[in-house]
Amino acid sequence: MPPSPAGPPPADGLLSAARRNLRELAQGLSHASHPPTPLFADSPRRWLRLLPYALVLALTAIFVPVTITVLINDYGVQGGLAGALAVGQAAPMLMLAHRPLQAWWIVFTADVVGAVVLLGQGLRPDALWPWTPPGLVGCLFVLLALGLRESRRTVIGVWLATGTACLLLFLVRPSHGNSSALLLFVLGGVALVIGAAVRERSDAQRRLVEQETISEAERAQRTLLEERTRIARELHDVVAHHMSVITVQADSAPYRVEGLSEEARAEFASIAAGARESLAEMRRLLSVLRSDGSRSELAPQPGLDRAQQLVEATVRAGLPAELSLASDVREALERGGVPQAVDLSAYRIVQEALANVVRHAPGARTRVSVTVRDGHLTVLVVNDRPEAPGSPLETSGTGHGLVGMRERVRLTGGTLDTGPLPDGGFRVAARLPLPPPLPPSASATSEEP
Template identity: 35%
Template sequence: MHRLNAWLRRHPMVVDSVWALPVLFLGLVSSVEQERGLAGTVLMAVLLPLLMVFRRRRPNLTTVAVVGLGLVQVALNIPPGASSIAYLVFAYTGAAFGTEWTSRLALAGGVAAGPLTLWRFDENAHEPYNWLRVIFFSGLMTTPFILSWAWGRLTRVRRAYLIELEDRAARLERERDAQAKVAVAAERARIARELHDVVAHNVSVMIVQADGAAYVLDNSPQQAKEALGTIASTGRQALVEMRRLLGVLRTSDTAEEYVPQPGVEELPELLEQVRTAGLPVEYTSTGDPAELPRGVELTVYRIVQEALTNVRKHGGPDARARVAVDFRDRDLEVLIEDDGRGTTEEQMAAGGADGQGHGLIGMRERVGMVSGSLDIGPRPGGGFRIRAVLPLRTAK
């Protein structure tokens, strides 16, 4: 049924031809019964249904032609027949499908149809003192034309409204697709930052362990063996995470389960890995631990990871670090301090000696996404300090 309706909408002449057939039949039958003007009534009975076939394909032309035929019918004194119902159809057609001037012409023709028909074909209309009867029957004959024209205007308004809805739906669909593309791009950028964090942290651990293994290889083979084992496990962990991240980047899907989402609970494991790499780290947690939004969980983990990576790179051989997490009612404070030779803000912004990372920029982006605040600067007495406050309720 839906396909049939769609096909009929694409072929309006078929529907109009079906409606024109009974008008043609009735017009020819009524023409035979006419006592005068047989040729004219037959001609009108054929032309009016023929114009009905093309009324939606050429609404302006057919409406003008029908108005002209009506005037010719009045001028030649051709009596109206059953085919005259087509005039109502064209009053509707001009209002529904024609231009503005065609609609006005159809209205004017409809208003004039009643008085002209009565004046031309009713002999009693010319009698004196019969004006009340003329007004009454003129209005009675004009009313169907006005109603047909009004129906056509309503059809035009409804069609314009439906077209506007379709345009709006298409525009919303385009906007949705554009927003989806923006979201995908933002997600890929986030994954790229994740990839940087994974690589920077694990490679830094591997470098430190490799240097330590080379240093103690001759004097302490057992320590060198442990260092090599740490390098192997760290490399395997980095490889697994990189494969997950790159797998997401290679496809159009950004399913969340493929992206590693470490949180505050994984901080002790991270700190143990850092200690194994040779950086002493003290960890304290105050307040009542609560379930945090995943965005805050990941932000805390990445800030601590990035900060300790920079301490290992720039803090010096004797640097020590402290990580403090304070759970509050409305926010969460994360503090990372070190007593090394000092990590400059420029080094933090570069994210490493090669200057190819995200460092401070990545931290600020992460904190900004959860509407938090970030303070970075030298620590009184030497070293460096990073303090982040993440509002819990705003981030939800």
């Protein structure tokens, strides 16, 4: 026999859900959903922080005397009683800046008490009841403040409580022609919806700004990690060559040098073994850093000897650029006085600087100069103000390119100075330390086979 289709939910389930919803509404009506801080409390502008206090003071100063006047002249309430009702209905507006829910409880109670008092005053046929005109407008301000600050659950609870009071008071005197019960229920709902919509939109914008800030920080961190990984790969290619040379020299030393003692042979063997172990460890590390299928990393690493090709490619892209490579730099490159890590870092800095000019200042004349001074290799890239302002390929920069430059400079122990120029251009200056030159005797010894 096939199972019967599921029937309606059991009654106890509906009752438990109703009780749970009522408890949530009661919780929302009795507990504020935000700390007692006014709107714009975190604003850096002082006048914006003081604005909520100025508004509630103005509302209170207006509604207290207006309510007293209306109760005395239009409803015939005695002066003392009118003053007490006006204070209860309007004075709590001073709390709207930081405690709107508590203000609503006081105003709502005072309005209900005022409606009961007006029953014994012999209302005129054209008089609004149960809510007086100033009481109606003041209550709308209170509801608007609630919508701006409280949660959706609290807003629904306030609207239902207001509607219940309106219904009960209307049933007490349904024959009164100018009843304001339905009017407050409808307009109060509109005020609550407007306030809640503004609050939720403000919260969404705040969360969007926070997410954008987090995303930008994550992008900067990712760029930093990617550049470090790239540097690690290139550093492996630089160091691995020297470690291989050390291994070959240590292995071949017993065959090239005659008359070595057993201790010297063992020492050379230990050096060769240590070099092999270091090289194997670097290769294992590179296997983690290097992405699978990457073939470009097998090519020789570029250096300053290819800077002219880099500048020529930039000129072909439409950027007027020129390179000044000092003669002492050429001599240092020819005799191997520039470490490969410094040579590679200098090339990458020139490459990134020219790419930034193409992206942010197309058409700007750019000068690249490389010199050797005081034991440092100085790389200077300066571009003038672009000829056509407002036409960059990227209108805003993230600064991620400078992150890679700083990492490379820090790798070599140098310094980096970047910033705009007074005439509208930009300057990138890197100082990379060079090893001290070897004395002639040591240089001659190193060249011997």
